[in-house]
Amino acid sequence: MIFLQLLIGFLQVGLFSFGGAYAAIPLIRSVVLSYGWLDDEMLTYMIAVSESTPGSIMVNLATYVGSSQAGLPGALIATAAVVLPAFVVIWLVMVLLKKLLKNPYAQAVLRGLKPCITGIVLETGVFMILQNCMGGVRQGSPDWVSLAVTAVLAAIYFGSRRIRGKGISPIALIGIAALAGVAVYGI
Amino acid sequence: MPILLDLFLTFFRIGLFTFGGGYAMISLIDDTCVERKRWITRDEMMDITVIAESTPGPIAINCATFVGYKQKGLPGAAAATVGVVVPSFLVILLISTFLDRFLEITWIAHAFQGIKLAVGILILDAALKMIRHTEKKPLPLAIMGCAAVGMLLIDLLALRVSSIALMLAAAVVSLSVFLCRQLRGKGAGKP
Numbered sequence: 001m002i003f004l005q006l007l008i009g010f011l012q013v014g015l016f017s018f019g020g021a022y023a024a025i026p027l028i029r030s031v032v033l034s035y036g037w038l039d040d041e042m043l044t045y046m047i048a049v050s051e052s053t054p055g056s057i058m059v060n061l062a063t064y065v066g067s068s069q070a071g072l073p074g075a076l077i078a079t080a081a082v083v084l085p086a087f088v089v090i091w092l093v094m095v096l097l098k099k100l101l102k103n104p105y106a107q108a109v110l111r112g113l114k115p116c117i118t119g120i121v122l123e124t125g126v127f128m129i130l131q132n133c134m135g136g137v138r139q140g141s142p143d144w145v146s147l148a149v150t151a152v153l154a155a156i157y158f159g160s161r162r163i164r165g166k167g168i169s170p171i172a173l174i175g176i177a178a179l180a181g182v183a184v185y186g187i
Numbered sequence: 188m189p190i191l192l193d194l195f196l197t198f199f200r201i202g203l204f205t206f207g208g209g210y211a212m213i214s215l216i217d218d219t220c221v222e223r224k225r226w227i228t229r230d231e232m233m234d235i236t237v238i239a240e241s242t243p244g245p246i247a248i249n250c251a252t253f254v255g256y257k258q259k260g261l262p263g264a265a266a267a268t269v270g271v272v273v274p275s276f277l278v279i280l281l282i283s284t285f286l287d288r289f290l291e292i293t294w295i296a297h298a299f300q301g302i303k304l305a306v307g308i309l310i311l312d313a314a315l316k317m318i319r320h321t322e323k324k325p326l327p328l329a330i331m332g333c334a335a336v337g338m339l340l341i342d343l344l345a346l347r348v349s350s351i352a353l354m355l356a357a358a359v360v361s362l363s364v365f366l367c368r369q370l371r372g373k374g375a376g377k378p
Contacts, residue, residue, distance in 0.1 A: 014244050018351050026347075049282065049289055052299040054203050055275020056245035063279040072280070079276055086244020087268050090252035091261065093238055101234075105362065112361020113237045113354055115327035118317040119334025120350050121236075124210050125310035126335075127342050132304050150304045157308055166222055170214045170312075171204045173305050181301020182294050 002070050003077055009035055010062050010081035017058060028061060037065045058082055149180055190259050191266045197224065198251050198270035206299075207306035209239070209246025213313035216250050226254055233320055241354065247271050326364060330357050 009031045017024030025047065032038050038046065050060035059082060066078025093100075100106050133147040153173065161167030168176075188196075197219060205212040213236060220226045227235070239249035248268055255267030282289050290296055321327050334353050341348050 016243060017245075018241070018243050018349070045290070050279075051207055052290065052295070052302075053275060053278045053282065054205055055272070055278070056205070056209065056247040058245045059247070059272055060275050060279050063276050064283050067280055067283040075276070075280055075283075079272060083244070083248050083268065083272055086242065086248040087252050087264065089242045089244065090238070090249050091256060091264060093242065094253065094256045094264075105365070108362045108365035109358045110234075110237060111322075111327070111365075112330060112357040112359075113241060114233060114317075115321050115331035116334040116354050116357030117237055117240050118314060118321055119331040119336075120240075120338050120353065121210055121213070121310060121317060122314035122331075123335040123338035123342070125307055125312075125314050127339065128207075128303075128310060129307035132307055146300075146304060149301065150307065153305055154308050157305075157312070166218075170211075170218050170309050171200070173309065174204055174206065174302055177301040177305030178298040179301070181298045181304075185297040185300050186294065 002074065005035055006066050006069060006074055006078045007081045009037075010066075010078045011085060013058065013062070014082040014085035024058060028058065032061075032065060037069055145184060149177075149184055153177055153180070191262060194255050194258060194263055194266040195270040198255070198267040199274060201251075202247065202271040203274040205247060206302050207310075209250075210310045210313060211306045212247050212250065214309040214316075216254070217313065217316060220254055226258055229316075229320060231257075233317065236317070240350075326361070330360065333357075 013024065013028055013031055017027055029040075029043060032043055033040065046061060046064055047057070049064070050057040053060055059079060062078040062082040063075045067075035070077075101110070129150060133143055133150055134141070153176065156176065157168060157173050159167075201212065201215050201219060205215055213232075216235075217229075217232055221229055221232050235250050235253045238253065239246040242249055248271065251267040251271040252264045256264035259266070286292075318331070321331060334357060337353050338350060340346065341350075
């Protein structure tokens with residue numbers, strides 16, 4: 001029964017994927033491959049598509065697999081299944097949060113987690129910019145075009161704050177970057 | 188505008204313009220929910236980021252549920268979560284139905300190459316905001332440095348270690364330091 005399989009498979013993905021989509025890719029791979037929903041090549045392609053389309057990578061993958069296996073109902077079930085655990089967990093956290101966060105031991109744990117996640121996010125941003133501008137980090141030959149576009153985008157984004165309080169919004173930056181991509185790489 | 192509709196539309200917009208996963212979304216949610224709508228404070232944004240990272244599921248969903256619940260309880264959480272999911276659901280449904288070779292359409296591939304550059308900047312921006320909000324004391328700064336370097340090694344060497352291991356280590360270190368200080372405090376007869 002495909003609907004039940006989709007439900008169970010993506011509940012698993014939603015429930016055991018900690019730390020964002022990239023950390024969860026091995027788990028997603030094992031679930032999707034074990035049910036035989038996608039082969040390895042198709043999965044790699046779909047991860048690339050999920051990265052280039054808006055929204056959470058996990059949700060995108062769930063929608064795609066569901067739709068490819070069982071049409072619209074399949075897409076709905078798989079998407080709901082991948083979202084539900086996160087929703088319920090956060091709801092429970094919110095209900096229990098007020099008491100939990102006042103606990104001194106929980107606060108000590110949080111005090112450690114905050115700088116740790118800050119470091120992880122910092123590394124993710126820096127590494128991504130490096131990868132974008134070096135044509136893959138290991139190759140080591142800079143991609144001058146991407147480097148120049150990144151510099152201009154950063155100057156616009158961070159510079160606009162100097163001129164006008166809040167600066168341009170992240171959405172505006174994405175719009176500008178998409179146009180720049182079409183203009184620069186299209187030539 | 189009724190708050191439920193506002194939550195739905197706001198998170199619809201966030202879902203529509205988030206590329207490249209949860210970290211890039213931190214900048215968008217910060218910009219919308221902290222600076223423009225003032226639904227949450229920057230402190231709470233920091234808490235959401237930590238909670239989203241430490242709980243299962245997509246970070247986008249965790250954040251939407253958190254902000255929605257804070258505004259209007261369970262219905263608010265549902266409105267925000269559905270809002271953030273719908274754009275990607277529709278886009279993928281369209282692609283899987285009509286576009287077999289989505290990434291081979293050249294102008295889309297080029298636009299995405301540009302967007303990827305912006306996503307790197309947005310994630311860096313999220314990190315800078317978090318750094319500005321970090322206590323400038325030795326322990327948090329050391330944890331932050333170790334986490335960044337550790338993550339860099341994981342990425343460069345393509346190790347099969349998840350960021351969860353780093354987070355567990357940070358939690359253990361922070362808790363141990365807290366317990367040690369408490370014990371020493373008691374030993375010296377302090378409250």
